[in-house]
Amino acid sequence: MGEINGSSLCLLVFFFTASYLCQANRYPDYTKHPCARRCVVGERPRTCEYDFIQEYYFVLTKACYDCPFNATDCYRPHCVSGNGVRRAIMTVNRMLPGPAIHVCHNDTIVVNAKNRMEGEEGTAIHWHGIFHHDSQIMDGVSMLTQCPIPAYTSFQYRFKAENTGTHFWHSHAGSQRANGVFGSLVVHQPDSTNPHAALYQHDLPEHTIVVHDWLKTLAMNKFEGHYLAGYSDEPHSMLINGYFESVHLTRDTGDSSIRALMNQCQCVFCLQLGESTSLEEVKALDAAGGISRKLSGAVAKDTVTVPDGGYTVIRFVADNPGFGFLHCHVKFHLSLGMGLIIQVGKPHEMPKPPNNWPKCGDWKYPREDKNNEREGKGNGGEGKATGKDGGEKKSDVETEKQKKSPLTNEAHGVAITKALTSIVFLVTLMIL
Known part of the structure; x- marks a missing residue:
């Protein structure tokens, strides 16, 4: 192994530092x-x-x-x-x-x-x-x-x-x-x-x-x-x-604030009943005046606690057209199906998505494509599509391959990171 002079050491430190900074900037806090x-x-x-x-x-x-x-x-x-x-x-x-x-x-x-x-x-x-x-x-x-x-x-x-x-x-x-x-x-x-x-x-x-x-x-x-x-x-x-x-946590001089995110669980109104509570029991209790209501200045919450064996009364104004998901925020309960979709307004009243909004859902092989595939095999050929002039029609896949798109900022970043890594590797070999 050859001796490492001061210039080589500085160069090596520089490239390793640059590589570290690239990694740190990739995962900002x-x-x-x-x-x-x-x-x-x-x-x-x-x-x-x-x-x-x-x-x-x-x-x-x-x-x-x-x-x-x-x-x-x-x-x-x-x-x-x-x-x-x-x-x-x-x-x-x-x-x-x-x-x-x-x-x-x-x-x-x-x-x-x-x-x-x-x-x-x-x-x-x-x-x-x-x-x-x-x-x-x-x-x-x-x-x-x-x-x-x-x-x-x-x-x-x-x-x-x-x-x-x-x-x-x-x-x-x-x-x-x-x-x-x-x-x-x-x-x-x-x-x-x-x-x-x-x-x-x-x-x-x-x-x-x-x-x-x-x-x-x-x-x-x-x-x-x-x-x-x-x-x-x-x-x-x-x-x-x-x-x-x-x-x-202490409360001495009161010179600080604490914002606690403790699963966002606080009760608005809840009543413990027993091992289970039926809808009929809740209605009967309400009819007898056993459920109080705060119709003005009520606490606004995005998550409330439903006690084991009890119930919670919630109320909200449906003023936001769209689809909302009302569900239990205990992960395993949600996985078992404790959730429902709330639709507010008609589809035409909901905000329009931006252009080229991603779509998802099931997909099934179209019937006409199946027929075309069978016809192609029946003719003994590969079933190539033809254009109006009788010539072979290029597929959409082939057409897309011919299109060239510029690199995105993310792709440029990845390329720069790879280049720096290669440079560090080559400089290390030269020094050693």
């Missing part, structure tokens, strides 16, 4: 996003764009170095420690929870969702708590408001942050949310219009706490084991902001 700002009255709304790269990942990868034995290593970029049990997971930008979105009221949120999951699994991102007036097709419910995003393709969400508050986003396809595809979404407002502003001095993104349950294995293993083999369906542990640790 958006903690310094320009839209995460203090909201001001009269400020022009901004367009806030994010890249969400969804892929299979793993707990305690090489990015974690000596975690959990060295606690500091657990906070390295791209390190997901979970509860310390090594298992396959799904992440967005190699984070758990995924990137937090912090915007101001009426900002436009643009998310480029890129599906990089192996196994040809589709996905969709739901923006839990956002009203989506005039953008209902951006609600992100797979097979209802959109087709699943196929593997190795992308889909761009674009909608207005029209209602303030602490919300969250999560996958609405399969069991991906339970496997790690979720994060916080907070729509801020100026202190002068915030009714809770006097309760704290600072409203900072780092004050958001996400509490969620966690399994030792992929959610489908747990689901199938419970319903087909009688195993427990209870979670193994709880995580706070992706970490298996406790958080001590």
Whole structure:
């Protein structure tokens, strides 16, 4: 091995640093996003764009170095420690929870969702708590408001942050949310219009706490084991902001705020009855005046708790034309069919999708194509189509192959990353 002089060493460090930065920029955490700002009255709304790269990942990868034995290593970029049990997971930008979105009221949120999951699994991102007036097709419910995003393709969400508050986003396809595809979404407002502003001095993104349950294995293993083999369906542990640790909250000087996303479960009105409750019992109780109603100033919630053996009364104004999904937010219950579709308005009253909106559904071989195929085989030939002049007609596939399309920005990025990797490899060989 030859000696490495100072110039060669500097060159080597430069290329490795460039490669590292390319990798870091590929999976941004958006903690310094320009839209995460203090909201001001009269400020022009901004367009806030994010890249969400969804892929299979793993707990305690090489990015974690000596975690959990060295606690500091657990906070390295791209390190997901979970509860310390090594298992396959799904992440967005190699984070758990995924990137937090912090915007101001009426900002436009643009998310480029890129599906990089192996196994040809589709996905969709739901923006839990956002009203989506005039953008209902951006609600992100797979097979209802959109087709699943196929593997190795992308889909761009674009909608207005029209209602303030602490919300969250999560996958609405399969069991991906339970496997790690979720994060916080907070729509801020100026202190002068915030009714809770006097309760704290600072409203900072780092004050958001996400509490969620966690399994030792992929959610489908747990689901199938419970319903087909009688195993427990209870979670193994709880995580706070992706970490298996406790958080001590105090109320001393009142100089901070805490935004808690604890599965968004709070009761509006609920009554515990017994092991089961029939519709007739609820109607009889209501007729006897046993169910109170708050018809003005009621609490607005996007998720409420239905107690075991009881019921919950909900009420909403159907003022948003489109298709909505009312369902249990316990993942295994939803998988068993605890959900229904609510249609508000007629199809012509619903927002029109953009041009070239993806379509999905069943497909069956057309009858006429089957007949043409049989005729072609009967003639002993390959059944080639002919044009009006009797010549051979080119297929659509051949025509499409002849078309040339420019590289997208994403393709350019991949090409640049590959080129840098090749350069680093060649320089290393030259030095050695």
